[in-house]
Amino acid sequence: MTMTITTSNLNGIRAAKRKGFEHWAQAHTPNVWCMQETRAPQEIIGDIYGDLAREYVDAGSIASVDELNTIADVCKIKGRAGVGMISDMPVLETRIGLPGLTEDVDTGRWIEADIKSEQGYVITVICVYVHAGGLVGDIKEDQKYRFLDTMTERMRQLQDEAARGGKQAVLCGDFNIAHTPIDIKNAKANEDRNGFFPRERAYIDRWIDELDFVDVMRELAGDIQGPYTWWSQRGRAFDNNTGWRIDYQFATPELAQQARGFVIDRAPSYDARWSDHAPLTITYDI
Amino acid sequence: MTMTITTSNLNGIRAAKRKGFEHWAQAHTPNVWCMQETRAPQEIIGDIYGDLAREYVDAGSIASVDELNTIADVCKIKGRAGVGMISDMPVLETRIGLPGLTEDVDTGRWIEADIKSEQGYVITVICVYVHAGGLVGDIKEDQKYRFLDTMTERMRQLQDEAARGGKQAVLCGDFNIAHTPIDIKNAKANEDRNGFFPRERAYIDRWIDELDFVDVMRELAGDIQGPYTWWSQRGRAFDNNTGWRIDYQFATPELAQQARGFVIDRAPSYDARWSDHAPLTITYDI
DNA sequence: CGTATAATG
DNA sequence: CATTCTACG
Numbered sequence: 001m002t003m004t005i006t007t008s009n010l011n012g013i014r015a016a017k018r019k020g021f022e023h024w025a026q027a028h029t030p031n032v033w034c035m036q037e038t039r040a041p042q043e044i045i046g047d048i049y050g051d052l053a054r055e056y057v058d059a060g061s062i063a064s065v066d067e068l069n070t071i072a073d074v075c076k077i078k079g080r081a082g083v084g085m086i087s088d089m090p091v092l093e094t095r096i097g098l099p100g101l102t103e104d105v106d107t108g109r110w111i112e113a114d115i116k117s118e119q120g121y122v123i124t125v126i127c128v129y130v131h132a133g134g135l136v137g138d139i140k141e142d143q144k145y146r147f148l149d150t151m152t153e154r155m156r157q158l159q160d161e162a163a164r165g166g167k168q169a170v171l172c173g174d175f176n177i178a179h180t181p182i183d184i185k186n187a188k189a190n191e192d193r194n195g196f197f198p199r200e201r202a203y204i205d206r207w208i209d210e211l212d213f214v215d216v217m218r219e220l221a222g223d224i225q226g227p228y229t230w231w232s233q234r235g236r237a238f239d240n241n242t243g244w245r246i247d248y249q250f251a252t253p254e255l256a257q258q259a260r261g262f263v264i265d266r267a268p269s270y271d272a273r274w275s276d277h278a279p280l281t282i283t284y285d286i
Numbered sequence: 287m288t289m290t291i292t293t294s295n296l297n298g299i300r301a302a303k304r305k306g307f308e309h310w311a312q313a314h315t316p317n318v319w320c321m322q323e324t325r326a327p328q329e330i331i332g333d334i335y336g337d338l339a340r341e342y343v344d345a346g347s348i349a350s351v352d353e354l355n356t357i358a359d360v361c362k363i364k365g366r367a368g369v370g371m372i373s374d375m376p377v378l379e380t381r382i383g384l385p386g387l388t389e390d391v392d393t394g395r396w397i398e399a400d401i402k403s404e405q406g407y408v409i410t411v412i413c414v415y416v417h418a419g420g421l422v423g424d425i426k427e428d429q430k431y432r433f434l435d436t437m438t439e440r441m442r443q444l445q446d447e448a449a450r451g452g453k454q455a456v457l458c459g460d461f462n463i464a465h466t467p468i469d470i471k472n473a474k475a476n477e478d479r480n481g482f483f484p485r486e487r488a489y490i491d492r493w494i495d496e497l498d499f500v501d502v503m504r505e506l507a508g509d510i511q512g513p514y515t516w517w518s519q520r521g522r523a524f525d526n527n528t529g530w531r532i533d534y535q536f537a538t539p540e541l542a543q544q545a546r547g548f549v550i551d552r553a554p555s556y557d558a559r560w561s562d563h564a565p566l567t568i569t570y571d572i
Numbered sequence: 573c574g575t576a577t578a579a580t581g
Numbered sequence: 582c583a584t585t586c587t588a589c590g
Contacts, residue, residue: 011590012575037590039576079576080589132590140589176590233573233590276574276590297581298584323581325585365585366580418581426580462581519581519582562581562583 001118002260003089003286005125006030007172007247008279009230013038013048013084019274024265026055030281031089032115034127034172038072038082038108045072045084052086062088073097075108082108083127083173090116098128099157101150106131106143110151114167117286121168123255124158128173133194148203152211155250159211162252170251170284171213174230174277179204179215182225183245195246207250214256216249216282217264227264230277238270247280258284287404288546289375289572291411292316293458293533294565295516299324299334299370305560310551312341316567317375318401320413320458324358324368324394331358331370338372348374359383361394368394369413369459376402384414385443387436392417392429396437400453403572407454409541410444414459419480434489438497441536445497448538456537456570457499460516460563465490465501468511469531481532493536500542502535502568503550513550516563524556533566544571 006028010016013035025033038045049072053065062068069091075081091113098110109129116122128151131144158169177200181187190196207213221227228243237243251259262282267273292314296302299321311319324331335358339351348354355377361367377399384396395415402408414437417430444455463486467473476482493499507513514529523529537545548568553559 015575037575077577233575235573301584323584363586521582 001285002283003032003115003117003123004028004030004281004283005032005034005170005172005249006279006281007034007036007127007174007249009036009129009174009247009275009277011037011039011275011277013040013045013082016274017048017051021274022051022055024274024279025052026059028265028279028281029056029059029061029088032085032087032113032125034125035084035086036082036127036129036174038074038084039079040074040082041078042072042074045074045082046070049084049086056088069113071096071111071113073108073111080108081129083111083129085111085113085125085127087113087115087125089118092116092122098147098150099154101147106147109147119286121286123286124161124167124169126158126169126171126173128171128175130173130175130177132176133200145199148200152203152206155207155211155213159213159252162254163212168252168255170216170249170255172249174247175204176246177201177204178244178246179218182223183228185226185228185242185244195244212253213250214253216251216256216259217245217262217280219256220259220262220282227266228278229264229280233276238273247277249280249282255284255286258286260285287571288569289318289401289403289409290314290316290567290569291318291320291456291458291535292565292567293320293322293413293460293535295322295415295460295533295561295563297323297325297561297563299326299331299368302560303334303337307560308337308341310560310565311338312345314551314565314567315342315345315347315374318371318373318399318411320411321370321372322368322413322415322460324360324370325365326360326368327364328358328360331360331368332356335370335372342374355399357382357397357399359394359397366394367415369397369415371397371399371411371413373399373401373411375404378402378408384433384436385440387433392433395433405572407572409572410447410453410455412444412455412457412459414457414461416459416461416463418462419486431485434486438489438492441493441497441499445499445538448540449498454538454541456502456535456541458535458566460533461490462532463487463490464530464532465504468509469514471512471514471528471530481530498539499536500539502537502542502545503531503548503566505542506545506548506568513552514564515550515566519562524559533563535566535568541570541572545569546571
């Protein structure tokens with residue numbers, strides 16, 4: 001009676017497919033799979049979802065392809081962002097877009113699904129792709145912080161709902177922020193670099209300290225250095241494990257307590273990878 | 287005592303190199319090689335010329351790499367057009383750009399070299415890349431016709447020089463025009479298509495009838511259907527030999543009379559090719 | 573460094 | 582349909 005949830009930034013669902021990410025799908029078949037940076041139009045995502053459904057059938061986790069529930073939101077700007085989710089568990093409701101966000105350039109970054117566990121619990125799973133942010137002083141920097149502000153408000157609502165005894169929630173995605181020095185190989189050298197600014201890191205502090213969200217993987221792993229979920233494509237970053245932990249699952253407290261284990265699937269070699277991010281899978285006993 | 291001259295549109299000198307065009311260089315080592323659509327910056331062309339020089343040394347046609355004479359003109363717009371020439375025969379003078387052309391967007395389309403044959407004759411070899419032309423009514427259409435007008439003027443000068451007993455000339459390149467129905471697989475279907483417009487074909491008529499230039503390959507081959515020098519990358523055009531003859535060598539009459547044979551090296555298979563154009567090589571007895 | 577679009581052929 | 586460039590990461 002467990003639910004495994006995977007989050008992974010695909011860096012292009014077409015590229016991931018070319019590199020064989022469906023083999024990973026067949027080998028792992030997470031119950032819920034949150035994907036970021038699909039970077040493809042709806043039709044293509046639909047086709048690839050069909051392929052994934054066949055892998056799920058072959059793996060025996062569903063009986064026929066139409067049993068795989070799928071959602072996707074693409075970005076208005078072609079080839080950018082894009083988030084999706086597939087689930088072999090019942091999806092009661094889906095919601096697209098981050099509530100309260102006025103800027104319509106920020107499409108393809110937030111989807112929600114209410115999913116029912118085998119034991120009958122309904123939890124809200126959110127798939128988010130936070131802006132990378134561009135250079136300091138850039139227009140996109142403001143956009144990123146407005147997005148972070150708005151999602152913090154949405155997280156407050158989710159937390160209130162959970163605290164009132166309503167649905168528990170888990171926010172999965174690529175946040176493009178390493179939280180503390182143990183979440184980045186070279187903290188000193190990156191103190192004034194995008195993705196590790198104090199101003200960015202403070203959002204994660206706030207989600208944990210003020211909103212009572214739990215950084216599930218960190219809770220399970222304890223305060224060790226790493227593991228990382230992303231390695232730059234430049235130089236030998238992957239081979240040297242010069243990585244960042246920027247992909248997370250943030251859960252409301254009751255759900256977080258049900259977490260039983262996690263896997264960050266750092267592939268055996270650079271050649272065996274289908275994305276610059278490694279998938280983060282957590283198993284919940286619900 | 288012959289001089290072989292090759293003309294070939296490379297469709298990107300970097301792509302051609304990836305596909306092994308230097309093996310062709312070693313196997314054929316034409317005395318003069320006119321290349322169109324290099325589509326790369328000077329430094330990169332310089333490096334690749336170095337590689338070609340090594341092939342010429344290995345083939346025994348020159349003793350050391352610095353004996354290969356090279357010229358290149360790139361387009362002001364990055365990644366577009368670009369023409370180059372290499373010669374293992376002495377180059378007395380080089381001239382870059384089409385004289386009389388005011389538009390400076392038309393760079394990387396015309397270079398001239400005065401080359402001395404073993405018997406001591408000096409001939410002017412020109413490498414030209416005529417505009418493909420874009421859609422009808424396009425701004426680029428006008429540009430193409432202005433280019434054709436200007437080069438017709440330059441050809442008149444060259445012809446005058448040759449007729450006066452001065453240097454003979456040969457104009458080698460991708461003209462992006464099929465001359466008559468025997469120069470195109472499907473004349474009927476292409477009568478109102480770019481590259482086979484009556485207005486375009488009339489330029490070649492004029493060069494031959496008024497300016498006394500000789501379409502050397504056609505003169506050698508006679509009025510047979512084909513052969514072609516270019517096949518579209520779409521569909522199975524190459525395998526079906528749905529081609530166009532748009533690469534030519536136009537020579538002044540005395541030089542044309544010295545032509546002894548030609549080869550259009552249509553590769554054995556699609557996979558063995560390093561460009562969508564086939565190289566046209568003509569041997570002159572001078 | 574790699575995945576995308578867009579322009580050109 | 583292939584080759585570039587540019588944007589973004």
